[in-house]
Amino acid sequence: MKVLIVGSGGREHAIAAAVARSPRADQIYCAPGNAGIGQIAECVPIGAMEFDKLTAFAKEKAIDLTIVGMDDPLVGGLVDEMEAAGLRVFGPRKNAAILEGSKAFSKDLMKKYHIPTAAYENFDDPQEALAYLETAKMPVVLKADGLALGKGVLICQTLEEAKEGVRTIMEDKKFGAAGNRMVIEEFMTGREVSVLSFVDGRTIKIMSSAQDHKRALDGDQGLNTGGMGTFSPSPFYTDEVDAFCRKHIYQATVDAMAAEGRPFKGVIFFGLMLTEDGPKVLEYNARFGDPEAQVVLPRMKNDMLDVVEACIDGRLDQMELVFEDNAAVCVVLASEGYPVSYEKGFEITGLENFADKEGYYCFHAGTKAEGGRIVTNGGRVLGVTAKGATLQEARTNAYAAAEWVHFDHQYMRHDIGKAIDEA
Numbered sequence: 001m002k003v004l005i006v007g008s009g010g011r012e013h014a015i016a017a018a019v020a021r022s023p024r025a026d027q028i029y030c031a032p033g034n035a036g037i038g039q040i041a042e043c044v045p046i047g048a049m050e051f052d053k054l055t056a057f058a059k060e061k062a063i064d065l066t067i068v069g070m071d072d073p074l075v076g077g078l079v080d081e082m083e084a085a086g087l088r089v090f091g092p093r094k095n096a097a098i099l100e101g102s103k104a105f106s107k108d109l110m111k112k113y114h115i116p117t118a119a120y121e122n123f124d125d126p127q128e129a130l131a132y133l134e135t136a137k138m139p140v141v142l143k144a145d146g147l148a149l150g151k152g153v154l155i156c157q158t159l160e161e162a163k164e165g166v167r168t169i170m171e172d173k174k175f176g177a178a179g180n181r182m183v184i185e186e187f188m189t190g191r192e193v194s195v196l197s198f199v200d201g202r203t204i205k206i207m208s209s210a211q212d213h214k215r216a217l218d219g220d221q222g223l224n225t226g227g228m229g230t231f232s233p234s235p236f237y238t239d240e241v242d243a244f245c246r247k248h249i250y251q252a253t254v255d256a257m258a259a260e261g262r263p264f265k266g267v268i269f270f271g272l273m274l275t276e277d278g279p280k281v282l283e284y285n286a287r288f289g290d291p292e293a294q295v296v297l298p299r300m301k302n303d304m305l306d307v308v309e310a311c312i313d314g315r316l317d318q319m320e321l322v323f324e325d326n327a328a329v330c331v332v333l334a335s336e337g338y339p340v341s342y343e344k345g346f347e348i349t350g351l352e353n354f355a356d357k358e359g360y361y362c363f364h365a366g367t368k369a370e371g372g373r374i375v376t377n378g379g380r381v382l383g384v385t386a387k388g389a390t391l392q393e394a395r396t397n398a399y400a401a402a403e404w405v406h407f408d409h410q411y412m413r414h415d416i417g418k419a420i421d422e423a
Contacts, residue, residue: 001022001024001025001026001027001064001065001305002026002027002028002029002061002062002063002064002065003019003025003027003028003029003063003064003065003066003067003305004028004029004030004031004044004054004057004058004061004063004065004066004067005019005028005029005030005031005033005037005041005066005067005069006030006031006048006054006066006067006068006069006070006073006078007030007048007068007069007070008030008032008033008034008037008048008070009034009069009070009290009365009366009378009380010290010291010293010294010332010363010364010365010380010382010383011069011070011287011288011289011290011291011293011294012030012033012034012037012069012070013034013036013037013294013363013364013365013383014288014293014294014297014298014361014363014383015067015069015288015293015297015304016028016030016037016040016041017040017297017298017361017363018297018298018300018304019067019304019305020040020041021303021304022303022304022305022306023303024303024305024306025305027042028040028041028042029041029042029043029044029057029061029063030042030043030044031043031044031045031046031047031048031054031057032044032045032046032047032048034364034365034366034367034368034377035364035367035368035369035374035375035377036362036363036364036367036374036382037364038369044057048070048072048073048078049072049073049076051073051076051077051078051081051082054066054073054078054082055081055082055085055087058082058085058087059085059086059087063087064088065088065089065090065305065308065309066082066087066088066089066090067089067090067091067308068089068090068091068287069287069288070287071097071100071101071147071285071286071287072147074091074092074094074097074100074101074266074286074287075094075097075098075100075101075147075286076094077093077094077097078091079091079092079093079094079097080093080094088312089312090265090266090308090311090312091265091266091267091286091287092264092265092266092286093262093265095261095262096257096262096263096264096265096266096286097286098262099253099257099262099264099268099284099286100147100283100284100285100286100287101146101147101286102145102146102181103143103144103145103146103183103283104122104145104181104183106283106284107120107122107183107185108122109253109256109257109260110281112256113252113253113255113256113259114252115248115249115252115253115256115281116248116249116277116278116279116280116281117185117280117281117282118141118185118186118187118188118273118280118282119185119186120183120184120185120186121183121184121185122145122181122182122183123170123181123182123183123184124180124181126166126167126170126171126182129166129170129182129184130163130166132184133159133162133163133166133184134159136159136162136184137186138156138157138158138159138162138187139155139156139157139158139187140155140156140162140184140185140186140187141153141154141155141156141184141185141186141187142154142156142162142165142166142169142182142183142184143182143183143184143185144169144175144178144179144181144182145178145179145180145181145182145183146175146176146177146178146179146180146181147178148175148176148178148179152169152175152178152179153224154168154169155187162184166182169182170182188273188275188280188282189273189275189276190273190274190275190276191211191234191236191273191274191419192211192212192271192272192273192274192282193209193210193211193234193236193237193241193272193274193279194209194210194211194212194230194234194269194270194271194272194289194292195207195209195210195237195245195250195269195270195272196208196210196267196268196269196270196288196289196292196293196296197250197267197268197269197270198266198267198307198308198310198311198316198319198321199254199264199265199266199267199268199311199316200265200310200311200312200313200314200315200316200317201254201258201263201264201265201314202254202258202263202314202317203254203314203316203317204250204251204253204254204268204316205307205316205319205320205321206242206246206250206321207296207300207321207323208232208233208296208299208300208323209232209233209234209237210230210231210232210233210234210289210292210295210296211230211231211232211234211236211419212227212229212230212289212291212292213227213228213229213230213413213415213416214227214228215228216228216334216338216339216413217413218413218414218415219415223339223340224339225334225338225339225379225380226290226339226379226380227289227290227291227292227332227380228332228334228380228412228413228416229291229329229330229331229332229383229412229413229416229417230289230291230292230294230295230329230330230416231295231327231328231329231330231391231394231395231416231417231420232292232295232296232299232327232328232329233327233391235391235420236274236419241274241279244278244279245270245272245279248279249270249272249279249281250270253268253270253281253284254268264286265311265312265314266286266287266311267286267287267288268284268285268286269284269285269286269287269288269289269292270284271283271284271285290365291330291332291363291383294328294330294361294363294383294385295328295329295330295385296323296328298328298361298385298387299323299324299326299327299328299387300321300322300323300324301322301323301324302319302321302322306319307319307321324387326387326388326389326390326394327387327388327389327390327391327393327394328385328386328387328388328394328398329385329386329388329391329394329395329397329398329416329417330363330383330384330385330398330416331383331384331385331398331399331402331412331413331416332365332380332381332382332383332384332412332413333380333381333382333383333384333402333405333407333410333411333412334379334380334381334410334411334412335366335376335378335379335380335381335409335410335411336409336410336411337379337409338379338380338411339379342379342409343376343409344366344375344376344377344378345370345375345376345377346375346376346407346408346409347373347374347375347407347408348367348373348374348375348376348381348382348405348406348407349405349406349407350404350405350406351374351405353401353404353405354401354404359386359387359388359397360385360386360387360397360401361383361384361385361386362382362383362384362385362401362405363382363383363384363385364381364382364383365378365380365381365382365383366378366379366380366381367381367382375407376407381407381410382405384398384401384402384404384405385398386398386400386401391417391420392420394417395416395417395420398416398417399414399416
């Protein structure tokens with residue numbers, strides 16, 4: 001079977017590694033890929049938003065299955081375009097990917113179908129948003145409506161901060177067109193948990209839970225990032241929480257999308273807040289999380305291609321997802337200055353230390369091959385993942401493995417998974 005993966009980050013490396021474990025995978029391509037993915041797949045110099053070129057490549061190479069890893073091409077309609085060309089592709093169509101593509105849409109959907117979430121209002125006019133804030137209870141959360149690389153969310157403690165946030169998002173357009181609309185919602189407190197799921201339009205199967213660390217610095221300080229590390233499973237995701245979410249959130253979301261004429265096939269990422277009033281939805285993503293995929297997929301026992309094809313064919317109800325009874329922790333090694341500005345092109349050493357080490361992974365996010373070397377090529381450079389019998393053991397292993405590799409101007413958080421000790 002010939003498989004094409006669309007994307008270039010740590011998530012796509014984790015997907016490629018999962019696909020490579022399948023005996024059905026004869027040839028793996030990745031567009032555009034990165035230096036790490038290039039060790040298990042053939043990287044193709046086609047951008048994730050070059051739909052015509054991706055479609056032409058898939059037809060030329062007689063690709064049997066395309067897996068779209070990134071949010072931008074999903075929201076932009078790559079699945080629709082490839083399906084129209086007669087290709088087999090995994091991921092939601094454009095009208096379903098709006099679940100992530102528009103926070104206003106997803107909030108309205110949850111309100112209509114009584115799916116628990118924070119109270120909110122949507123705004124197209126910055127002046128109306130500013131007027132609303134005058135009567136709002138602080139703190140509040142401001143969210144750019146569109147895609148903003150996981151960074152378009154501002155938590156504002158005071159009215160002045162909130163007003164400045166409106167100007168930042170809607171007038172200064174810090175997050176580009178994503179800020180043309182904005183959601184203002186109540187600030188919720190509690191533990192955050194991420195839950196990934198496979199969906200075939202009707203049936204939903206839940207993967208193992210995870211917990212991300214978004215802030216750049218230790219102690220949840222600094223700017224929001226795409227994710228500085230994660231662990232799985234979350235000890236805070238109890239059987240009671242799971243039962244509530246299955247009844248009131250997971251299937252309800254799949255049914256709501258179907259009722260709206262937007263059947264969802266692919267991966268739904270549920271960002272949950274475990275509040276005093278029960279679990280509530282913080283956000284939806286329409287694809288694997290990054291770095292959540294790096295701790296969830298290595299623990300999945302199923303053949304990735306079997307599950308993906310069951311989603312496409314609408315027979316997910318015949319599958320049982322099975323995960324290892326262990327834990328995994330991922331520590332992101334980033335470039336100093338991320339997520340604002342950083343230098344690239346520094347050689348990465350020590351990658352060979354991961355070869356043939358059971359339970360240890362080094363997923364490449366921002367790397368490229370250059371003159372026989374592998375060098376840094378992004379803000380988040382590597383995701384060092386390790387398994388362990390317990391979360392504490394996995395955390396110890398991941399931080400030990402993080403010492404195996406090095407590049408200049410490298411930084412990481414030292415408290416990934418520290419919340420485990422409080423469980």
